[in-house]
Amino acid sequence: MVSTLHIKNIGIIEDLEINFNEGFNVLTGETGAGKTLIIGALGIIAGGRFSKEMIRNGEKYSFIEASIFCPDNTMAIDGNIIVSREIYSTGRNSCKINGRLVTVNELKEFMSNILNIHGQQDNQNLLNPSKHITYLDDFIGNKMHEIKIKYEEMYKKYNEINLKLSKNYGDDKEKERRLDLLNYQLEEIVNAKLKVGEDIKLQEEHNIMKNSEKLQENLEAVDQNLSNETIESISNSIKCLEKICGCGETYEQKLSELKNIYYEVQELSRDISGMKEDIFFDEQERDDVERRLDEIFGLKRKYGNSIEEILQYKEKLEEEISQIENLDEINNKLKKEKELIKEEMLELCNNMHLIRKEFAKILSEQINNELKDLEMSNAKLRVNVEKIEDDKFNINGLDKVEFMICTNKGEEEKELSKIASGGEMSRIMLAIKTVLADVDNVATLVFDEIDTGISGKAAKSVGEKLKTISKNHQVMVVTHSASIAAKGDYNYFISKQVINDKTYTNIKLLSEKEAIEEIARISSGDITDISIAHARELRKAC
Secondary structure (H helix, E strand, C coil): CEEEEEEEEECCEEEEEEECCCCEEEEEECCCCCHHHHHHHHHHHCCCCCCHHHECCCCCEEEEEEEEECCCCCCCECCEEEEEEEEECCCCEEEEECCEEECHHHHHHHHCCCEEEECHHHHHHHHCHHHHHHHHHHHHCHHHHHHHHHHHHHHHHHHHHHHHHHCCCCCHHHHHHHHHHHHHHHHHHHHHCCCCCHHHHHHHHHHHHHCHHHHHHHHHHHHHHCCHHHHHHHHHHHHHHHHHHHHCHHHHHHHHHHHHHHHHHHHHHHHHHHHHHHCCCCHHHHHHHHHHHHHHHHHHHHHCCCHHHHHHHHHHHHHHHHHHHCHHHHHHHHHHHHHHHHHHHHHHHHHHHHHHHHHHHHHHHHHHHHHHHCCCCCCEEEEEEEECCCCCCECCECEEEEEEEECCCCCCCEEHHHHCCHHHHHHHHHHHHHHHHHHHCCCEEEEECCCCCCCHHHHHHHHHHHHHHCCCCEEEEECCCHHHHCCCCEEEEEEEEEECCEEEEEEEECCHHHHHHHHHHHHHCCCCHHHHHHHHHHHHCC
16 A cells, blocks of 8 residues: 655645554645646656656656555555655656656556556547447456557567568569569669779879879978988998997997987988889879779668678668569468468457456446445446457457447447446446456555546445445545545545745644544535534544
């Protein structure tokens, strides 16, 4: 269960800490005081979506942290797990479980076993028949989950094969046109006889050719400076040092150094002379280099930014040509593979259909039992399961699941989306949540505005049902109904105050006397002796 919730910088909430309890937690209070923000914060910590507009005005981030008492969980430390989420106005998002960074999806998956939130979106889902199959499969549980994992793997392969088969280049003329283009491109690359690094070497040669006059002029100057006279001068210096080298080690060392210089200058002189020879190019050589560079540049423009990329493109061309030329054989193999996968999928779909038909009756019965407790004893809901014809596979198989209902005796059964009122939708959803909560063993159930469209006896029955659920689950409810608030084990009052032109949210766990006064306020709008007496009567009925 959620034992503590800490909210910072969300809407009008600046910094709020709430200590929740086991059983039935009821949240009431002023309009616009922040009740929905608290439920929203629970949704965010459960991995839900967050809009940066929710960040408190003037702040750069929002922070939500929850302490979850879950002694049976292996991640728990002293029975507790700390979950937090920090979101910045820049979009940066930080999620942690016991201080360890996790992704939003990891947070969502973890919290799905802890927290289940019912809001207006759930009622919208109930109006959408395509969502009904999810309710049924969740009710079935692992028995369906295991089969669906196998099916989804087959379904993915099936779609991949269909995609490959769709890329068959149309009719024979289209294939020929495509082959002509591919063969032309391949021939152009093959004929070029490209070599990796060739373009770099050619570019260097071209740069030398362009600068041949400058090179010739300066190399000639160097060669003259390193003339025989220079070398002869060094030779004479060596002879002089040889005459005095016996006078000490220093002179011997200098003689050795000078000899090394002599040999290096000789070698350098020969190299410069050779380089002078190498920079002579005739016009034909220059034209050949430029023509080759132009050819390579043209291929780069069409097929890649480098010779490596062009050669990679060549491999792709060869692969596609082979594929087209062997298309019939490839397609036949794909079709055979598709048929085998289809047979497996059909078998899995048949299994899922039989299981869904079986559990649809059980789910219908259990929902109807819950509806009786919610003052809808004449309503009959049926989970209808039909097989989709023509093998039009989808992610859930070949079944269409839709909730059908008759709300009054003697009336015709119709689609749920066409018959149920707002109050009926709230009670039907509560009935479904009650059944699924027992199957999923979710620790905490949160209901926001579950009392929409109901009052009187129906509201009382909803309160009693929530009270019953709270015996096995922690329940949190935001309500405007006195009948529901009266059933609370713990009643919280949310208020707001303005300080220095800024609005702040406050929350208070009410004493028994304060809880009765709040129930009286909700009941009549004013706290009077009559409303107090009525509130006490509602409280006694618990």
